[in-house]
Amino acid sequence: MPADQRRSMIVAATLPLLLEHGDRVTTRQIAEAAGVAEGTIFRAFTDKDEVIVAVVEAALDPAPLDRALDQIDPALDLEAALAAAIEIMQRRIIDIWQLVSKLGARYHDTTRRRVADAEALVRIFASHRERITEPPATGARLLRALTLAATHPTLVDTPLSPSEIVELFLHGVGVATEGRA
8 A cells, every 4th residue: 555545544544533532542543443553653654643743734634625615506596605615614613623622732733824715615705796795705714704703612602503604794793774785
């Protein structure tokens, strides 16, 4: 098996173990879950810390998010497309939070990075340009920020639903006044 494929297999097998055991997971547990000998881990990675960092890197990789957002039907109206995007983003926020919260503080620097714009989300906004007042990239950035704030377990007890976030995002918290639809 090629080295990259072996590393990917070990990373995939380690993620559920980290969610269950945190950084106290053993290389023996990782080897058993991956279906490899324990020594195979050390041919692919220098140590357990490198395995954990690789799992964090994989979890934070924006490519799967973009692929999932790209699967949203472009024929959907703006509200439905945004609700579908929010559902995907909320799942990612919770998944990443669960992983990071299980890791010791020494791994937290690994998780700190600027979040890149999700190009697929920008495309959703661009396809509904006539319905938005801001540039698509700004709309995408603001929706991601609102979704994070309305979902993250350390910020809210109960996350808002995708439809509630769409309503808040598109219509705000104020009441319509005369002259404003």
